[in-house]
Amino acid sequence: MAESRSLTLAEKVWNDHLVVEGTDGAPDLLYIDLHLVHEVTSPQAFDGLRLAGRPVRRPDLTIATEDHNTPTRGINLPIADLTSRTQIDTLRSNAREFGIRLHSLGDVEQGIVHVVGPQLGLTMPGITVVCGDSHTSTHGAFGAMAFGIGTSEVEHVLATQTLPLKAFKTMAITVEGTLRPGVTAKDIILAVIAQIGTGGGQGYVLEYRGSAIRSLSMEGRMTICNMSIEAGARAGMVAPDQTTFDYLEGRPHAPAGDDWTEAVAYWKTLQTDEGAVFDAEVFLDADALEPFVTWGTNPGQGVSLSENVPDPSGILDANDRATAERALEYMALEAGTPMKQIAVDAVFMGSCTNSRIEDLRAFASVIKGQKKADGVRVMVVPGSARVRIEAEAEGIDRIVTEFGAEWRFAGCSMCLGMNPDQLAPGERCASTSNRNFEGRQGKGGRTHLVSPLVAAATAIRGTLSSPWDLVEAPELVATSLAATSLASTSLASTSKAV
Amino acid sequence: MEAVSVITGIAAPLARSNVDTDQIIPAVFLKRVTKTGFEDALFHGWRQDPDFVLNQPEYAGAKVLVAGPDFGTGSSREHAVWALRDFGFEAVLSSRFGDIFRGNSGKQGLLAAQLTEGDIERLWAAIDEQPGRELSVDLTTKTVSVGSLTVPFDIDDYTRWRLLEGLDDIGLTLRSEAEITEFESRRHSWRPKTLPVK
Numbered sequence: 105m106a107e108s109r110s111l112t113l114a115e116k117v118w119n120d121h122l123v124v125e126g127t128d129g130a131p132d133l134l135y136i137d138l139h140l141v142h143e144v145t146s147p148q149a150f151d152g153l154r155l156a157g158r159p160v161r162r163p164d165l166t167i168a169t170e171d172h173n174t175p176t177r178g179i180n181l182p183i184a185d186l187t188s189r190t191q192i193d194t195l196r197s198n199a200r201e202f203g204i205r206l207h208s209l210g211d212v213e214q215g216i217v218h219v220v221g222p223q224l225g226l227t228m229p230g231i232t233v234v235c236g237d238s239h240t241s242t243h244g245a246f247g248a249m250a251f252g253i254g255t256s257e258v259e260h261v262l263a264t265q266t267l268p269l270k271a272f273k274t275m276a277i278t279v280e281g282t283l284r285p286g287v288t289a290k291d292i293i294l295a296v297i298a299q300i301g302t303g304g305g306q307g308y309v310l311e312y313r314g315s316a317i318r319s320l321s322m323e324g325r326m327t328i329c330n331m332s333i334e335a336g337a338r339a340g341m342v343a344p345d346q347t348t349f350d351y352l353e354g355r356p357h358a359p360a361g362d363d364w365t366e367a368v369a370y371w372k373t374l375q376t377d378e379g380a381v382f383d384a385e386v387f388l389d390a391d392a393l394e395p396f397v398t399w400g401t402n403p404g405q406g407v408s409l410s411e412n413v414p415d416p417s418g419i420l421d422a423n424d425r426a427t428a429e430r431a432l433e434y435m436a437l438e439a440g441t442p443m444k445q446i447a448v449d450a451v452f453m454g455s456c457t458n459s460r461i462e463d464l465r466a467f468a469s470v471i472k473g474q475k476k477a478d479g480v481r482v483m484v485v486p487g488s489a490r491v492r493i494e495a496e497a498e499g500i501d502r503i504v505t506e507f508g509a510e511w512r513f514a515g516c517s518m519c520l521g522m523n524p525d526q527l528a529p530g531e532r533c534a535s536t537s538n539r540n541f542e543g544r545q546g547k548g549g550r551t552h553l554v555s556p557l558v559a560a561a562t563a564i565r566g567t568l569s570s571p572w573d574l575v576e577a578p579e580l581v582a583t584s585l586a587a588t589s590l591a592s593t594s595l596a597s598t599s600k601a602v
Numbered sequence: 603m604e605a606v607s608v609i610t611g612i613a614a615p616l617a618r619s620n621v622d623t624d625q626i627i628p629a630v631f632l633k634r635v636t637k638t639g640f641e642d643a644l645f646h647g648w649r650q651d652p653d654f655v656l657n658q659p660e661y662a663g664a665k666v667l668v669a670g671p672d673f674g675t676g677s678s679r680e681h682a683v684w685a686l687r688d689f690g691f692e693a694v695l696s697s698r699f700g701d702i703f704r705g706n707s708g709k710q711g712l713l714a715a716q717l718t719e720g721d722i723e724r725l726w727a728a729i730d731e732q733p734g735r736e737l738s739v740d741l742t743t744k745t746v747s748v749g750s751l752t753v754p755f756d757i758d759d760y761t762r763w764r765l766l767e768g769l770d771d772i773g774l775t776l777r778s779e780a781e782i783t784e785f786e787s788r789r790h791s792w793r794p795k796t797l798p799v800k
C-alpha cells in the first residue's frame with residue numbers, strides 16, 4: 105500500500121480491509137465487518153454450507169431479519185402465500201441451526217434489513233457491509249463500504265467472512281448549494297440518476313460530497329446512498345462527520361466509553377485526501393433543484409415536477425427513444441402532459457429509501473389536519489417495528505389514520521410485489537420507493553418515484569403535487585420544511601429514548 | 603467439492619445445439635430454497651417426451667453428457683449446474699459453452715470440456731454403435747476415450763487446477779485461513795458485533 109499517496113475515502117476503507125492483496129490480476133481478498141441476511145437470498149447459501157459441512161465463521165458479525173415476504177397487517181396470522189412462508193420458515197430454521205441472530209415478524213427489532221442495521225448502531229463509518237440485496241448501498245451514508253452480493257457470495261461470506269473482489273472505480277458526485285424548502289435528498293438522487301443515467305455509475309463507488317450533502321441528516325444521506333444502485337453503481341458513500349457521530353452515539357451497538365473516543369478519532373480520518381483523484385466527477389447545483397418525479401419505467405426517466413411528460417421524438421439516440429416510447433406506453437402517458445395533471449390511484453409511503461422516522465415526520469407534517477383525496481388509497485409503512493413504535497409515541501399514527509391513510513406494520517411492503525401489498529393492473533402510484541420498473545409494485549402497476557413531501561402533497565390533491573402546490577395553506581409548507589430540517593437534530597434524542 | 607481427475611461412466615448423447623439454461627432448468631424451479639434435489643427439474647420439458655434420450659434405459663445412470671454446440675447459453679442461473687450435477691452428470695462435453703455457464707460449472711465441480719465439433723460427432727458415432735457404453739474423461743491428460751477412440755479437449759489451466767485440487771471458491775479462500783485469522787486478531791474491539799447487547 106502506498107501510504108504517502110492521496111487516497112479517496114473508498115480507497116481508504118478498501119485498504120483497511122485487505123486480507124490478501126491480489127497479484128497477477130487475481131482479486132483482493134477483503135474482510136467483511138457486517139453481514140446482513142434476509143429470507144429471499146439466503147436459503148441456498150445456508151444449504152451450501154450444510155452440504156459442505158461448513159459452519160458460519162462469524163455468527164457474531166451476522167444478523168438476519170424478515171422483510172421482503174412479510175405481510176404488513178394481520179402479522180399474527182400464518183403467511184398465506186406458500187413460497188413466502190417457506191422462505192421465512194427456512195430462514196428461521198437456518199438461523200437456529202447456524203446460531204444467527206434473527207429478528208422475526210412481531211419482534212421489536214424486525215424490519216427492512218437496511219433500516220435495522222443503522223438503527224441498531226451496527227452500521228458505522230469505515231466498515232465493510234454486505235447483504236444479498238442490491239440496496240445495501242444504503243449503509244454507505246455512514247462512510248462504510250456497503251454493497252449487494254449474490255447468493256453464492258452470501259455463502260462465501262458466511263463461510264469465510266471475506267470476499268474476493270476486484271477494486272471498484274471511484275466517482276465523485278459533488279452537490280453544492282442550498283436546497284430550497286420543499287426539496288429533499290430524494291430529489292437530489294433522482295436528479296443525479298436522470299443526469300448520469302441508470303448505467304452511469306457502473307463499476308463505480310460514488311462518493312457524494314459538497315455543501316448540500318454535508319447539510320443533510322443521516323436519513324437524507326441514506327436515501328441518496330440507497331439509490332446509488334439505480335445509477336448502476338456498486339456502492340455510494342458519504343464521508344462521516346459530526347452529523348454521523350451524533351446519530352450513532354448511544355445506539356445499542358455503537359462503541360461506548362474509551363472505545364467511542366478511539367473510534368471517533370479514527371472515523372475523522374475517513375475523508376478523501378486533498379489532491380486525491382477520482383476516476384470520474386459529476387456536479388449538481390442544489391440551488392436550482394425542484395421537487396423531482398419519474399415519468400417512465402426506470403429511475404433515470406425523471407423530470408422536475410413543474411415540467412411536462414417528455415416527448416420521445418426529441419431523443420436523438422434510437423435505442424433511448426424506443427425505450428422512452430415503450431415506457432410512456434406502459435405508463436399510459438401522453439407526451440406534453442404537465443406532470444402535475446397526472447392523477448394517481450395510490451400513494452405508497454415506505455421502503456428502505458424513505459421509511460425512517462424523519463421520512464414519516466416529513467410526510468405527517470404535510471398531511472396533518474388534512475383529508476386525503478377521494479378515491480386515493482394511501483399506505484404508510486414504517487421501515488422497522490422500532491420506527492413504528494417511535495412514530496406512535498409522536499402521534500404520527502393518529503395523523504395518518506385521521507388523514508384517511510392506512511397505518512401498517514414494518515416491511516418492504518409495496519416496494520416490490522412479493523408480499524400481499526400490491527398494485528392492481530393499471531393502477532398508478534406515487535411511491536417513495538426506489539424502483540419504477542414494469543410490474544415492480546404488482547403486475548401492470550404504474551409507479552412514479554417521489555419524495556415523502558411530494559407523496560404527502562399528492563395524497564392530499566390526488567394528482568402529482570409538491571408542497572409548493574398547497575397554496576391554500578402556506579403555513580403548512582413552512583411547518584413541514586421546518587420539521588424536515590429539525591429532524592436530524594431531534595432524532596438522536598428521541599430515537600435513543602425508545 | 604470433490605477433486606476430479608478421471609471420470610468414467612455411461613455417456614449420453616444430446617444431439618441438439620443452443621441448449622439454453624431455461625431448457626436445462628425452467629424458471630419455475632427457481633423458487634425452491636435448497637441447493638440440491640434438482641434432478642427432477644433437469645430438461646424438464648424434454649423429459650415429458652418418452653423418446654427423449656435421458657428416458658432411454660441404456661443411458662440410465664449416465665455420468666457424461668455429450669452435447670451439441672452452444673450449451674448453457676442464456677440466463678445466468680446457477681441452478682443449471684446444480685440440476686446436471688444432481689441428475690448424476692460429472693462432465694459435459696460440447697464444442698462451445700455459454701460463458702457464465704462454463705464459469706459456474708468450474709466453481710461447482712462440473713467438468714465442462716470443450717472439444718472440436720468433429721470430435722463431438724465422432725463420439726456420438728461411437729456411442730451410437732453401442733448405446734450405453736462407458737466413456738472416460740481424463741482431466742490429467744485432457745483427453746476423452748471411448749473404445750479405441752481418444753480425442754483431446756480444452757479447458758483453461760486455472761479451472762483445471764481447481765478441479766484437480768477439488769477447490770470451490772470457498773475452499774480457495776480458506777487456503778488463506780491463516781491470513782484471515784491474523785486479520786481478525788488485529789480487528790478493533792469497537793468494530794460492530796451483532797450479538798445481543800446486555
Ligand code: SF4
Nearest residue numbers: 239455456516519520
Ligand atoms: S424496501 Fe424495497 S428495495 Fe428496500 S430491501 Fe425491501 S424490497 Fe428491496
